[in-house]
Amino acid sequence: MNIDDEHGTTVLRRVADEPPRRRFLDVLIGKPLATADAPRETIGKIIGLAVFASDALSSTAYATQEMLVILAAAGTVAFGYVFPLSLVIVGLLVIVTISYEQTIHAYPNGGGAYIVARDNLGAQASKIAAAALLSDYVLTVAVSISSGVAQIVSAYPHLYQYRVLIAVAMVGFMMLINLRGVRESGIIFAIPTYFFIVTMFTMVITGLVRYFTGGLGLVVDPPELELLHGTQPITLFLILRAFSNGTTALTGVEAISNGIPAFKEPRSKNAGITLIWMSSILGALLLGISFLAAHVQAIPSEYETVISQLARTIYDQRGVFYLVTISATTVILIMAANTAFADFPRLGALTAADGLLPRQLAQRGSRLVFSRGIIMLAFLASLLIIVFQASVTRLIPLYAIGVFLSFTLSQFGMARRWHKIGRLSPGQEVKERGSVLHYDPNWKIKMIVNGFGAFATFVVMWIFAITKFTDGAYLVIFVITVLVAIFSVIHQHYLSVAKKLSLDRYGTTPPRIVRNRVILPIGGVHRGTLAALRYARALSDDITAVHIAIEPEEAEKVRRKWEMYGDGVRLVIIESSYRVFMKPLLDYIEDIYSSRQPNEVITIVVPQFISSNRWANVLHMNTADALREELLTYKGIVITNVPYLID
CATH class of the missing domain: 1.20.1740.10 (Amino acid/polyamine transporter I)
Structure with a gap:
């Protein structure tokens, strides 16, 4: 666990070293x-x-x-x-x-x-x-x-x-x-x-x-x-x-x-x-x-x-x-x-x-x-x-x-x-x-x-x-x-996206609005992420940002930026030994889900930036849809994506 004294941000680390579930493809190409x-x-x-x-x-x-x-x-x-x-x-x-x-x-x-x-x-x-x-x-x-x-x-x-x-x-x-x-x-x-x-x-x-x-x-x-x-x-x-x-x-x-x-x-x-x-x-x-x-x-x-x-x-x-x-x-x-x-x-x-x-x-x-x-x-x-x-x-x-x-x-x-x-x-x-x-x-x-x-x-x-x-x-x-x-x-396209998501001269996040508990999966820290964080604050003051670490250097970059822009919201970094994104995230959500209180709702807020050019959207992953498909049958879990429009 890391605590940033200047910004009061808590950073937790968790290692997801369990291999992914066996697939038929593994028989042909070998285990992960x-x-x-x-x-x-x-x-x-x-x-x-x-x-x-x-x-x-x-x-x-x-x-x-x-x-x-x-x-x-x-x-x-x-x-x-x-x-x-x-x-x-x-x-x-x-x-x-x-x-x-x-x-x-x-x-x-x-x-x-x-x-x-x-x-x-x-x-x-x-x-x-x-x-x-x-x-x-x-x-x-x-x-x-x-x-x-x-x-x-x-x-x-x-x-x-x-x-x-x-x-x-x-x-x-x-x-x-x-x-x-x-x-x-x-x-x-x-x-x-x-x-x-x-x-x-x-x-x-x-x-x-x-x-x-x-x-x-x-x-x-x-x-x-x-x-x-x-x-x-x-x-x-x-x-x-x-x-x-x-x-x-x-x-x-x-x-x-x-x-x-x-x-x-x-x-x-x-x-x-x-x-x-x-x-x-x-x-x-x-x-x-x-x-x-x-x-x-x-x-x-x-x-x-x-x-x-x-x-x-x-x-x-x-x-x-x-x-x-x-x-x-x-x-x-x-x-x-x-x-x-x-x-x-x-x-x-x-x-x-x-x-x-x-x-x-x-x-x-x-x-x-x-x-x-x-x-x-x-x-x-x-x-x-x-x-x-x-x-x-x-x-x-x-x-x-x-x-x-x-x-x-x-x-x-x-x-x-x-x-x-x-x-x-x-x-x-x-x-x-x-x-x-x-x-x-x-x-x-x-x-x-x-x-x-x-x-x-x-x-x-x-x-x-x-x-x-x-x-x-x-x-x-x-x-x-x-x-x-x-x-x-x-x-x-990527340069344009990076420029519009840049945190340079962005300032600080708006004041918090307390509502309910939120899990915020993040792939990086940018304007789209902070837009989702702002929405999450309107729901609850119990917010946990989750980053699946595929590359150590990228995870360290996310940690540094989150300490600066996360405004004290705790961050959980899950190290994925097999470079799998979805399963470690689902395992973490299931852990939270298994310990939830009666009538408690878990809201998963997924940042998503949308380009005005439809063809450009195929260049980006859609995590919200993937989570909906996996968690559709879980009672008490709400999934919402927060679009950040890039003109």
Whole structure:
């Protein structure tokens, strides 16, 4: 219990550590975890590679094929360019990896391009970065799942007509696994990830040995070469289009910088090592697959993937090793969606906390993950798969431009950060929202590294935008623009609400009017809260304000404000270990109810602010209706909400 001497306010603390009632959903996703379990839910480097690298590693299964799809327009003679293009892409991978390794150590709390842009380039740049990444994560799920289904169809062609249904079912499965939590999903996916790595390296090494010993032939009965735009000469534009298709191999490289908080301490070190592991494996596999695909003259096709052709050529038709390779590739492509499922909800929560998306996305679910973000991602990805009929070739033009836009903003932001650090004096410290700036004697070198990274990714972004514009890249540009506009509208709404609820220059509460006993649930202390308190005073002088503490910092803020504005009304803070709001509140009300006197009425006064814009009301929770539903049958309990109108 705390008593504020200046204001005479009593603050009581109560811990609600009883787990929520069991639900059917708990059977599928596991029992609820307490907030105190969060440190135990972090992951190490081995599991981290499975969680955050599956997207990048899986791209080796289709990046080479997508380059060949474009080069095929000039005939099989152009396939010889696929390996040189892969060398350039690996060089770009090295640049991006070095740049993001610096980002990981500079921003140990994660957030990647969004946080870097927000702190160094301003609000508009951060909105663009968030829009680019969120749209890219949706495409990651759609592309990776569709590509995984394409592998299945390659082995079992009679399933082709069911590919969309299979893909949507796979998205649902991934959603369910991720709702179980980061650590558990990582453990589940670790074995398939390493199985894929071993299987692919085995295939590549076997193929190289057979090539250098003269035993590797050409693909037997390859699919028919499909020319999407007719025969074309080998031009610079054609080469650049193929290059832009191949740069999809870099999607997912930024994932680790976004998910640093998921790693065990020391977080930045573990995340940085995992990033280097991932990039090394990715580069080696991309070069090996591209080299061998060009030699065996694999043909890009919707009906049989390049990996399938390569495996049956290396292993002499469809034997056990072929089936193992196809199985491993299918699994990793489906699992690639896991990277997006790990990062989309985190980024959604960050943007929601900053008021760019509905606040509900910032709330953790029963398994300490951002459940609403996971469900939203699954819905949007399924919609894309249905619209584009699970076609990787149709989805690829939409892919990667968002990634390289975020790459560019992140690296340019980091270059700006090093420039700011260079202006500090040794020993000087400047705290920003996402990190702390300290003088670094090597700031010039690091600024050059990030600056060069920004230039390289900027060039690739424009190559991609120009060469893929008519193929669908314009849709991504349009979507990003719309998302930025939506962010601005939502943010403006929250700013307007905060301004109208602000207690600045508000003064004191009106005199009390004694009536009857009142319980006043509060989520925060603002003008709407004090309007409800004023109404409660008209009913009774026996008033208890109740705050369910989900986050300790927020609860402390509520306590300080209540001591200042609560005018002596007692406050009960109930610490909810499982981040559940309704059950601890109901338990407290039931405790009061069980000890009430005969003919005593308990009035629950719920503050509620209402916006004059109807659409904006969906951005806020309605506690009064939820309480009415739960307490409707309780005799002697009256529930009323006090609306505070915001024009």
